[in-house]
Amino acid sequence: MKARVTVMPKAGVLDPEGKAIGHALGTLGFNGVGEVRTGKIIELELTETDPAAARAQAEEMARKLLANTVIESFRVELA
């Protein structure tokens, strides 16, 4: 089954890429844009078919490799 891991910077952590995007949107004429935050999505095709086991496996992958849990939080969705 498919697991989607979403990794976002934690609140309070600087996000220079988001800042740059916000600035660029202003330059392009988009008004009314407040805070911009950027994150990553990792979509994994897992052979595991049990949803609970697949979720546990994806969460372990996130903790060990996909996210830096000091500054980033992650969320796992199954599809």
Place this chain on the structure above:
Amino acid sequence: MKARVTVMPKAGVLDPEGKAIGHALGTLGFNGVGEVRTGKIIELELTETDPAAARAQAEEMARKLLANTVIESFRVELA
């Protein structure tokens, strides 16, 4: 309102970061991992309060700046 733009490489487009993650997961002992694809999330705080207008604005931002529509597809969700 908040808009979340998800940008993923189109099917058939090479994703070397995904390949590297898949390889690293194997090295860490995770078995049963098939294809890995990576993408970006951009969360935007918009002052626009009408959902249809906010969606249209976020889609225009995606087409003009956030996504390279030649090789990437995007999806807008409102929250």
